Amino acid sequence: ISFAYTEQINSICAQVEHEADLGSRIFLITGAGENEGKSTIAGNVAAALSMRGKRVALVDCDLRNPSLNSFFDKKYTALLPLNEMLAQPFSRDNLLQCMQLHDKLGIFMLFSTRPDKRCAELLAGETMDLLLRQLRVFDVVILDTPPMGYFADAEALAEKSDASILVVRKVMGNRILATYLLSLVLGSIAMGCIVDWLQFAGYINFIDQLRIQDTCCMEQTSWWAWASTILLGILLVNALVLPYLGIGKKKC
Secondary structure: OOOHHHHHHHHHHHHHHHHHOOOOOEEEEEEEEOOHHHHHHHHHHHHHHHHOOEEEEEEEEOOOOHHHHHHOOOOOOOOOHHHHHOOOOHHHHHHHHOOOEOOOOOOOEEEEOOOOOOOHHEEEEEEHHHHHHHHHOOOOOEEEOOOOOOOHHHHHHOOOOOHEEEEEEOOOOOOOHHHHHHHHHOEEEEEEEEEEEEEEEEOEEEEEEEOOOHHOOOOOHHHHHHHHHHHHHHHHHHHHHHHOOOOOOOOO
């Protein structure tokens, strides 16, 4: 992994530690769409924080497409996978059967090993609420969630989280989209937007970490991205601004 990528992961960790010092514990990481790199970033941030001496719990909440177990070379072999634990009433015994400590990185892993069609129901259930309450004993809890642009799971989990981070690809990113998606995480602090762009030899070797007010500084945006921005702006104006001003209403 390149030096630039490592430095950016360290920069993200510094911001997470700062928020943790202020009392935040649960950090949600989501993406605008599929294959944005959110799980890779969640895993690397968890590992880096653990190596800094933090007690870290990493929860794979993307029950539709769980990938963190593969990211960690399938080290997770707990008796009770996360999706099965969430389907049962909460108990400390179930939590201990679900949680597994990574033997080298020191991360406490709570993963699903296969997709589960009950994802929306499980993540919104009482067991999930009680689980997150119990996990607050850790220094940092990282939730890897489904893409916010496609599913409402991340938006629901944001209400139970303390801070949220959005991951988007630079070639797909634009200010309106990033701002809109970050505005959905109203239940938590929107820490910012990570723009994941260049890839080489299978590794992400360059990311820009942007605060929400800096999401306009995305250079080299393709023509169709600008066109989608203009179209989305027109739709928002037609849907929100014109009705508020009373324009376009038919006179009786």
